[in-house]
Amino acid sequence: MPRFPDCTNYEDVRIASSLEQALLDLRSITGSTMDLNIMEVLVSSHKCAVVSIESMASTSIMTELLFHPLTSLSLPDGSTAQDIADYLTKQSLLSAERRTCFDYGEAVTQLFAGFALVLVDGLAKGYLFGIQGFDKRSIDEPTSDLNVLGGRDGFIEVLRTNVSLVRRRLKTPCLRFELSKAGTKSKTDVCIAYMADRCSPELVDSVRKRLASIKLETVLSSGYVMPYLMKSSKSLFSDVQTTDRPDAFAAKLCEGKVGVIIDGTPFTLLVPSFFIENFNTVDDYAHRPYYAAYIRCIKYLSFILAVMLPGVYVALATFHSETFSYKLLLSLVVSEESTPYPLMFDVVIITLMYEILREAGIRLPKTVGGAVSIVGGLIIGDAAVNSGLISAPILIIIGLTATASFVIPNLNQQTSILRIVMIIAGGIAGLYGITLVSAAVLVNACALSDNGIPYTAPVTPFFGSGFKDIFIRAGFKKLEKTQTLVSDFKASGESSTEE
Amino acid sequence: MKKTTAISGVQLICLLLVGRLFITMTYSPAGNENTLITILGGLFSNALQALLLIFPLLLIRKFPDKNVVEVGYDAAAPVGAVLSVLYAVFLLWVSIKLMCDFSEFITVAFPIFSAKKLIVLFMALTALYISTLGAEPIARSSAVAAALFIVMLILVLLGTSGELDIHNLNISVEDPMGDILSSAADTFGRNAELVTACLLLPYLRSGYGKTVYSYIAIKYAAVAAIAVLFTAILGNFTYSSPLPFFHLSSYSDSAVIARFDALFLITWTLFAVIKLGICIFLAGRCLSYISPKARPAYANCVITALALICVFFIIRYSDIRSLENSKLCAAALILLAAVIPALALLVPNGKNSKSGKKDKKEKTLQKEADENENS
Known part of the structure; x- marks a missing residue:
């Protein structure tokens, strides 16, 4: 009779001393899932079983480190089950990672993490050996935050590989990693990383508590964890930084930040973060200082353009036309006269069209992504201007805005929303509206803080x-x-x- | 009762300075056409302010982390309630005045063909939003606004330095003492920041006296320097234009800086919304002492709604200049920034009110802390 038909309430149940019952329990907990692999074997006339999850454990490592030593083990007559346990735990080095478990909760969790579980008949415990061997993506160039002169390796989905990428850059005993689990169902490995001599203990403790407060069933990416690390969910900006670059991650740890690496995603999290960091890249430290300063100024300018340019254009053209030079004003009037809709409406429509095209470009396969820019940029844009639906200056403004927003990808979410808000504010209240929205954004950003x-x-x-x-x-x-x-x-x- | 937020001395100076510079930009020049009188009048006015602020400073030393209203509640619940209403009404009046000035400005200086009331409403809602974020973010923002103002002023002054002529400064005096006192009285009435400072002192961790007197000194220097520079550049136009500050850049030799007048509009609006935000925040806090169960954000909404109703009424049925009463304002300032804090010094330290208001107040502050934490 299966003891755990609905795979609940097994976590704290002790492993049965009878091998037959223990295997029955494991089958009951896992519902005899297809990938559950149970190998029963006689070791010196004692019944044993090696349990693993197919594709999570490496067959070759299991054969070499477990099957071969166990099958070749010969203990003298009269040996007990405890002798086999002693051999496994004290007299052999079958795996770098090994631990003893006493309950099904620990056993099942580790099985699904790629461990092999050795059960011996007569012992109410199991022995876990780390023999992970699942397929993983090779270390590749990061997909975001690209750089010219920095390292080319990026984080991947496997936590331990990511840990090694950081450790390789910081060979100091002050670098600490703390492993914990998140997600009641997914039991995702989450690792806190910090430099003990740089990071305040209060900050580390605060991150620990925030991770412990995650009550989600599944944690599948950094986005699941981020809200728990953020101090304020109402803020426009995020005080949690993401990166898939090990060099940037290591540099931030050296600044005294706490990093969080999540198994299953190449994007790591760093707390606290600062607004100005959105404008810094690894390349800044590879270039000459004067050039890095110049590039940073370009990025700040780009942020202002990406957020404000369409809104300011609408405000100036609608309410403060005296600020334009006479020639520019004349050419703008000529362009706008041919369009049927109010300027604010035009700019909002074009901005939304741009957002649609950008989203389509991101989601579509790369092979057809280029077609989107051709259809959107060339065909629709050209046709819209020629037919007199929109004016050419608006297209130039939106094009410049879009290009500027590519310079600061970290603030893409904020710029997209603020741009629309600025256009509407500028269209309703001119420069007053722009300033009022800017003030609200400024105070909103100033209100954000993490651990003081x-x-x-x-x-x-x-x-x-x-x-x-x-x-x-x-x-x-x-x-x-x-x-x-x-x-x-x-x-x-x-x-x-x-x- | 420790405040959960802290403002640094520099931030408080910037916050108060932003409020005062808003007045300077709106009411420059101050009353008379003699620069020397303006400067000397300002000196007298600031000396008086420095004297008055001795009482709030003594009070904060006696009751650290408590403002004058909280001390009033310590004395007796009805006293605290009266003080809450008094300070809230004064700050409400400052808010109404500010919004009226704003509506006047968008009619005179940079008129736009849009509904005036809509823009005032827009501004009030922005100020309400920032008031709900607390004093600390507003203070931080004011530092940015002050820095922006300084940069813009330097740029414009560099562009207009060719027009600077000290002969424009009128320093001939007929009745020096009478004019100086009149100017001092005019200037004094425009310092509502004294009350703001009284209420914000508990948010400072230390250096109360240094901060307050630094503010007085910096403010005087800034206002006097602006008065001299403007008169030297603009000459008699300073006195004939309703808002000369915004015409300064058009005097520039540089074609680029000549179009910077819109930038002053941006700083002026920024100053206005920051000042309004802190007024609503403080008035809301004063109201929330009366009804500790209500969330402080609701009190901010009440203050904003009241201010808006009054502003719309004044715009529609009355004259904005009817709010100008420097003598009444000066009397209110003396009462709220000096007399009441002086009387509050008589309250023995550590005394709890009989009606258990203290517990309610603690709950209010705890709620405030929770709200700040959430936001």
Whole structure:
């Protein structure tokens, strides 16, 4: 009679000492799933079983590390089941990862993580051996945050590979990894990474607590964990940074941040994050400082253009036309006269069209992605202007806006929403509307902080030491003299060095 | 009762300065056509403000982490309730005045062919939103706004430096003492930030006196410098234009900077919404002491709705200039920023009210803390 027909309430049940009952229980818990692999074997006349999950465990490693030593084991007559246990745990090195489990919860979790479970008849416990061997993607160039002069390896979906990529860059005992599980069903491995000498214990503890508060059934990507790490769900901006670059991850750990690596996704999370970090790339530190500073200024300008350009254009053209030069004003009037709809309506429609095309370009297979730009950019855009539905200056404005938004991919979500809001505000209330929305966004960003570390630091609150790496990038000789940690940017507290 | 948020000294100075610069941009020049009188009048006014602020500073030393309203509640619940209403009404009046100035501005300086009331409503809603985020984010934003103003002012002044002529400064005086006192009285009435400072002092962790007196000194220097520079550049136009500040850039030799007047519009609007936001925040906090069970955000909504109703009424049926009463304003400032804090000093430290209001207040602040945490 199966003891766990609905695969619940088994976690804390002790493993049966009878091998037959234990195997029955395992089959009951897993519903005799197709990939459950049970190999019963006699070891020195004692009944044993090796249980594994097909495709999660490596058959060759299992043969080499478990089957061969076990089958060739010969114990003297009169040996007991405990002797086999002693052999497994004390006299042999069958696997680098091995542990003893006493309940079905631990046993099943580790089985599904790629461990092999050895059960011995007469012993109410099992022995787990790490022999993971599932297929994985090879280390590849990161798909986001591309760079010219930085490393070419990116995180992959396997947590342990990602851990090794970080460890390879920081060969110090101060780098700590803490493994935990998230998701009541998925039991996803989640790893906290931090530098013990750089990161404040309060921050690490806070991240631990936030991860422990995850009550989701499944954790399949970083997006599932991010809301739990974010201090405010109402903010427009996110105080959790994502990266799939091990070099960027390692650099941020050295700044005193806490990293979270999630099994099954190449995107890692870092807390806390700052607004200014959206404009920094690994390449900034490979270029000469003056060029890095120039590129950063271009990025800040791009952000302003991506958010405000269409809105400001609508505001100026609708309400403050005196700000245009006479020639420009004349050409704008000529262009706009031929269009049937109000300017704000035109700009909103074109912006939405751009968003549709961009989304289509992302979701479509790469082979047909190019066709979207041809259809959207050339055919629709050209036809719309020629037919007089929209004016050419609007297309130029939206084109420039779209290009500017590509420069700061980390803020893509915010720029997309703010752009539309700015257009509507500019169309209704002119520059007043633009300024009011900007004020709301500014205060919204200023309200975001994590463990007392403001999202807008070191600009506001102002920290002079942090300014060496914001608009300009000081040389490494200067940066090494003033190593700034995120905890230095704490807005309130006794040890604050603010202003 | 520790406040859960903290404002640094520099942020508080910026916050108060932003409020005062908004007035400077709106009412420049201040009353008379003599620069020397303006400067000396300002000196007298600021000296008086420095004296008045001694009482709030003594109060915060005696009751750290408590504002004058909370001290009133410690004395007796009815006293606290009266103080709550007094401060809330004053801040409501400042908010109404500010919104009226704003509506006047969008008619005079940068008129746009859009519904005036809609823009005022838009502004009030923005201020309401930022008030719900708390004092700390508003203070941080004010630092950015102040920095933006300084950068823009420097750019415009560099562009107009060729037009600077010290002969434009009128320093001839006929009745110096009378004019100086009149100017001082005019200037003093425009410093509602004194009350704001009184209520925001508990949010400072330390350096109360240093912060307050730095603000007074910086404000005086900034306002005096702006008055001198403007008169030197604009000459008599300063006195004939309703809002000369916004014509400064058009005097520039540079074709680019000549079009920067719209940028002053941006800073002016930014200053306005920040000032309105902090007024609504503080008025809302004062109201929430009366009804501790209500969420502070609801009190902010009530203040905003009241202010909007009054503003729409004034725009429709009355004259915005009817709100101008420097003597009444000066009296209110002396009462709220000096007399009441001075009387509050008589309350013995650590005394709890009989009606258990303290517990209610603690709950209110806890709620405030939770709300800030959530937001």
